Amino acid sequence: SSDANTVTLLDYGAGNVRSVRNAIRHLGFNIRDVRSPEDILAADRLVFPGVGAFGSAMDVLNRTGMADALREYIRRDRPFLGICLGLQLLFDSSEENGPVSGLGVIPGVVRRFDSSEGLIVPHIGWNALQITKDTQLLQGADGHHVYFVHSYHALPSDANRDWISSTCNYGESFISSISMGNIEAVQFHPEKSGATGLSIFEKFLSPNSSGAKAPAHRKASKLAKRVIACLDVRSNDNGDLVVTKGDQYDVRDHSSSKEVRNLGKPVELASQYYIDGADEVSFLNITGFRAFPLGDLPMLEVLRCASEKVFVPLTVGGGIRDFTDGSGRYYSSLEVASEYFRSGADKISIGSDAVFAAEAYLQTGVKTGKSSLEQISRVYGNQAVVVSIDPRRVYVKSPDEVQFRTVKVSSKGPLGEEYAWYQCTVSGGRDSRPIGAYELAKAVEELGAGEILLNCIDCDGQGGGFDIDLIKMVSDAVTIPVIASSGAGSVEHFSEVFEKTNASAALAAGIFHRKERSVDC
Ligand code: 1PR
Numbered sequence: 001s002s003d004a005n006t007v008t009l010l011d012y013g014a015g016n017v018r019s020v021r022n023a024i025r026h027l028g029f030n031i032r033d034v035r036s037p038e039d040i041l042a043a044d045r046l047v048f049p050g051v052g053a054f055g056s057a058m059d060v061l062n063r064t065g066m067a068d069a070l071r072e073y074i075r076r077d078r079p080f081l082g083i084c085l086g087l088q089l090l091f092d093s094s095e096e097n098g099p100v101s102g103l104g105v106i107p108g109v110v111r112r113f114d115s116s117e118g119l120i121v122p123h124i125g126w127n128a129l130q131i132t133k134d135t136q137l138l139q140g141a142d143g144h145h146v147y148f149v150h151s152y153h154a155l156p157s158d159a160n161r162d163w164i165s166s167t168c169n170y171g172e173s174f175i176s177s178i179s180m181g182n183i184e185a186v187q188f189h190p191e192k193s194g195a196t197g198l199s200i201f202e203k204f205l206s207p208n209s210s211g212a213k214a215p216a217h218r219k220a221s222k223l224a225k226r227v228i229a230c231l232d233v234r235s236n237d238n239g240d241l242v243v244t245k246g247d248q249y250d251v252r253d254h255s256s257s258k259e260v261r262n263l264g265k266p267v268e269l270a271s272q273y274y275i276d277g278a279d280e281v282s283f284l285n286i287t288g289f290r291a292f293p294l295g296d297l298p299m300l301e302v303l304r305c306a307s308e309k310v311f312v313p314l315t316v317g318g319g320i321r322d323f324t325d326g327s328g329r330y331y332s333s334l335e336v337a338s339e340y341f342r343s344g345a346d347k348i349s350i351g352s353d354a355v356f357a358a359e360a361y362l363q364t365g366v367k368t369g370k371s372s373l374e375q376i377s378r379v380y381g382n383q384a385v386v387v388s389i390d391p392r393r394v395y396v397k398s399p400d401e402v403q404f405r406t407v408k409v410s411s412k413g414p415l416g417e418e419y420a421w422y423q424c425t426v427s428g429g430r431d432s433r434p435i436g437a438y439e440l441a442k443a444v445e446e447l448g449a450g451e452i453l454l455n456c457i458d459c460d461g462q463g464g465g466f467d468i469d470l471i472k473m474v475s476d477a478v479t480i481p482v483i484a485s486s487g488a489g490s491v492e493h494f495s496e497v498f499e500k501t502n503a504s505a506a507l508a509a510g511i512f513h514r515k516e517r518s519v520d521c
Helices: 018-026 037-041 054-063 066-075 158-163 194-205 266-276 297-307 333-342 352-364 372-380 437-447 468-477 491-500
Strands: 006-009 030-033 046-050 080-084 091-094 106-112 123-128 145-150 152-154 164-170 172-180 183-186 226-235 241-244 280-285 314-317 347-350 385-389 391-396 419-426 431-436 451-454 482-485 505-508
Touching (some): 018 030, 018 046, 018 194, 018 297, 037 066, 054 066, 106 158, 123 164, 145 194, 152 172, 158 164, 226 266, 226 482, 241 297, 266 280, 280 297, 297 314, 297 333, 314 385, 333 347, 333 372, 347 352, 347 372, 352 431, 352 437, 372 385, 372 437, 385 437, 419 437, 419 468, 431 437, 437 451, 437 468, 468 482, 468 491, 491 505
Parallel strands (some): 006 030, 006 046, 091 106, 226 505, 280 314, 314 347, 347 385, 385 451
Antiparallel strands (some): 106 152, 123 145, 164 172, 172 183, 226 241, 391 419, 419 431
16 A cells, blocks of 8 residues: 555545545546555545535444544544545534534534524535644645535634634634644535645645645635536537527527527536636536436536536536436436436536425425435435526516515516516426425425525526526525526626625626636636
8 A cells, every 4th residue: 555646535425525536536646445444544645525414424434343443543643634524523523413423533513503693504615714723734725715515513612722723714713624743634625626625635645745836826705705607508409518508598599590509518618617717617407307317428428527627516407307218217316416426516406396396395385305305405415405496577566466475676567567576487497387486495495405596587698687686585585505697797797796685606607608707707
């Protein structure tokens, strides 16, 4: 085990660690997987990317004897890098499904962020590191923004002060990294934190390399609001998978040819947006609702290739639902999502199927646990599940006209209407459903969505700004992050939506495709 280019990875199979694997390979290292507790003790360098829930992770580690091996490896002060849950598990205990005992290496507890005062949980986004201790790993990274996705955090205390190498603030101060001897662990995701994250990762993998550069500084706003570049993907009439972009969801050219607009190749564009500074990249397989996505091998290939080049979070949506193929074989939505995760997605996004699940839930008041939304968030965690809402504005004279939540609109409707509700659609805007965006958002939050991607068909591709009325209504109604989408046409539109609403992120497509603005506007 003396190969300096090999790193040992502890993947106990609870979720997707493909992004970590991609980052390690990208940095020029080979991976040896842990199969037994002995493999841990034999490692030269161990990466432990915890995924899933604290309790089930500890169960697996205890049952397999890996918990004891990990404690022994750490006691020997061997090079160790824990990521996310891989940091939290080092502590005495966690409140997550608990209290549950952890590895007990570091004194202290892990607690949920408190959303009772309107704090948005999960915490998803880029925050600045406040370095509290000189370490080789974080050298030069003070004040740099790194990417977090978590609902639980380790609490700083007198008993663990010596371990802390950096803290962050999200409603309260929490431990963003620890360092002691050769033991390092980070709450953020270095594999998804762009150039800063990769350089931190590289310092762990090759501590003596002179090549470890000072991390490139990421520009991020004070508020650490995210800007997401979105690629709508579908096959064109020649059968090639292309990035396209609609006007109010119509992706066909207005000329006589009526061809699907082709704006470029998905992997090339995604890599370009990453290099330009996008905080996240999303792919929406916009005809997934009618074509079976697992039959759509090019899309999976696009994901695989993109995830080897894009070191910020990748979301993919389209076609996530139960499906029976031509030969009668049944695939659950969980299998579809799992295939997306295996191919490199960090999050999946559900559109149509979430609308049906929310309608059923609102009708019966019963959570069956069987919807795609519930199943996928139970297995992968709610932070990995986005619900995409595709509403259309419907003006009314008075709120009493409809049973759905309305807003007083900032500009009146064509007949002087002062109110509107936002009717949800499925199948890419083709069918309207008897549920509003407000009702849908509240229902999917309860069913386990970790984030809401809030589109607006009226504004899509128009470049006239986001629908502030809609985004304010929805982002005030839920405590999970809301991504504002549709209509960005200038830098001011991004500032406006962050000033006037509680949106945590803004997503745009056309403005980047047309190269009117670079993503780091
Ligand atoms: O229903 O689970 O199969 O998911 C389908 C997904 O595909 C949904 O997320 C749905 O929003 C998306 N979709 C379906 N049809 C279209 C279409 O355009 N014909 N694209 C479509 C939606 C909307 C945005 C767009 C923003 C920003 N794309 O994501 O990127 O509106 O655009 P802009 O900045 O240019 O204004 P399922």
